[in-house]
Amino acid sequence: MNNLKPTDIVTELDKYIIGQNDAKRSVAIALRNRWRRQQVPDSLKDEIAPKNIILIGPTGVGKTEIARRLSRLSDSPFFKVEASKFTEVGYVGRDVESMVRDLVELTVNAVRTAAQEAVTDQAWRIAEERMLDLLLPKADRGRADAAGEGGLEVVNPSTDAASSTREKLRKMLQDGKMDSRYVDLDVAERNMPMVEIFSNVGMEEMGFNFKDMLGSLLPKNTRRRKIKVPEAMKTMAAEEAQNLVDMDKVIQDAIAKVEQSGIIFLDEIDKIAGNGKGHGPDVSREGVQRDLLPIVEGSTVNTKYGPVKTDHILFIASGAFHTIKPSDLIPELQGRFPIRVTLDALNxxxxxxxxxxxxxxxxxxxxxxxxxxxxxxxxxxxxxxxxxxxxxxxxxxxxxxxxxxxxxxxxxxxxxxxxxxxxxxxxxxxxxxxxxxxxxxxxxxxxxxxxxxx
CATH class of the missing domain: 1.10.8.60 (Helicase, Ruva Protein; domain 3)
Structure with missing residues (x-):
């Protein structure tokens, strides 16, 4: 991202999206401004807010694809949601804050996966030692049975002999000569009952916390399975990779990533715009817009990983606006999306x-x-x-x-x-x-x- 100039961003978008140059230029500037903000003095950094964008155009012209490709270019946390799924506070439906929670959840999973991949070699080495312990009985039993393909056996070994046998077994394991052998492996299982929380808007987080609480209270059950060596190695390596990852740091990094470079794509924003009559469905639509205001403007959303600030999340909205106009949105929300770009119909x-x-x-x-x-x-x-x-x-x-x-x-x-x-x-x-x-x-x-x- 640091090396991407606006022209570079447009060039990359051109590889996947035909036309729509005005929209590409606008999102390229918005993305570059995020990098520029990181370079300014700290006293001014927090004062620079992202310039949110509304993409206006018929369906199928590339609005969603532009936002998705933009997030991949910058490796930014990205979440797409239809604005029409939200309802205002007091109605049964999705709370607008849920889009921030979903973005955080996706980012935590992505950062955790990257952290586990970074320790893959170390986890594999630990898994290899665990496998050798399974294949080779302890020396205090008076024998070192390393029977694999061909059957090695040392009776009453000394410490050096046991070490030598272990290394021979390691070589056989690495060469794949043990792949057809089965081992007994204790696999952790957690039989948590399916508990669904049907709650009112604004209480979705309570459901997450309740499930987490149940998961921590219920004991971990282990089941012994007889599986082949390669599968056992993968299972143990995955367990060790999880153990090696510092989840506190993962969560800290994920929240920082969301707060500083997150992108939320609000599709179908025209569906929550009223027609000016001010009654019937328009009342609820206007309520959704007012609920969106603090999120887009900048507020703190409580998630199961901790509070997350939305001040510097970039919001890109899109809509066809066939029968209504962006000016039909409430004035306060219009002001939160200062950049308007019209995409051309395709010929x-x-x-x-x-x-x-x-x-x-x-x-x-x-x-x-x-x-x-x-x-x-x-x-x-x-x-x-x-x-x-x-x-x-x-x-x-x-x-x-x-x-x-x-x-x-x-x-x-x-x-x-x-x-x-x-x-x-x-x-x-x-x-x-x-x-x-x-x-x-x-x-x-x-x-x-x-x-x-x-």
Whole structure:
């Protein structure tokens, strides 16, 4: 992240997202400003608030993908949630603070996983010693039975002899000669009853704490299992990796990461905007907006890992805003999202580029899938143009769902090929304009049929 200039960020986004340059520039500046904030004097650092963004545009034009790719570029904690899932305090539903708790939970899991991967070698060495203890009886029993493949046995060994036998057994273990042998391993189990907490809004955290309390009170049960050496090694290595990780530090690092570089993507924010009538569903929608205010502006949210400040979390909201406008949001919330970016609807040329240019282009995905069956799939340029033309036409005639239309068209187009691929004799298949027209003609021409199938 430190080395990414706004131009670099836009270049990286261009690899996966076609067009929408204004939106890319805005999020690139927002991301760079987070790095800039870390460089300013401490006396000013806390005063610099993130400039939250509203992405305005129809579905399927890349709003969510821009936010998701942005989080991956900076390795930032990222959580996406639909604003329409929230209800205001006093109604049954999700509390708006739950999105911060979910972000913290995801980040703790990610930091813990990274910490466990960092101690993998050490954990594996400890697991190896534990395995040797299982395979080699103690010396005070008067024998060192290291029977593996071929059967080694030393009677009344001295300390040096036992050590030598252990090293021989270690070599056999590392060479895989013990892989077919079974060992008895005590595996920890915790049979906690399924307890679900059906609580009112604002009490979700109580459910988490109750489950944690039950988990700490119930005794750990161990069950002896007879498993093969490789599986036992993996189980013991995972246990040791957990033991080696300092969870207090993991939680501390995760909370700091959330507070300083977290990104929350609020999708469908237009669904909580009222139409100005001020009664019926609009009352609850306005209540959700008011509940969002302190979170977006900066407050402290209690989580099971401790308090988390939201002052410097970046909020990116998005919505189609078909029948309403961003100005229909309450004025206080509008002020928390100072940057507004309109994304363009996609046309035929955009569809052609989406099919072919991105690193994860849709055509490349299908080519790779069929290659696993030994089938070489080729699309002619005219075929790609025809697919884009039909996608644009269907979007105009029915519901405009943007690039998502390409997914439905491609599945319909390649249905027979995907079904018959394991049994075809011709391993070189070419999709041309005539094939596209034949497969999609009925759907394209029949408006009622296209509404239901596409």
């Amino acid at each position: 035929r040329r955009d569809f052609v580029r989406i099919l072919t240019e991105p690193k994860n282009a849709l055509l490349l995905q299908y080519i790779a899938l069929l290659k696993t069956e030994g089938v070489e799939l080729v699309f002619s340029d005219n075929a790609v143009e025809k697919i884009a033309e039909i996608a644009e036409e269907v979007n105009v005639r029915t519901e405009n769902i943007g690039a998502r239309r390409l997914h439905t068209l491609m599945e319909r187009l390649l249905e027979d090929i995907l079904f018959d691929a394991p049994d075809v004799t011709d391993v070189h298949l070419k999709v041309d304009e005539a094939y596209v027209g034949e497969k999609l003609k009925a759907i394209k021409d029949d408006e009622d049929l296209s509404r239901y199938i596409l």
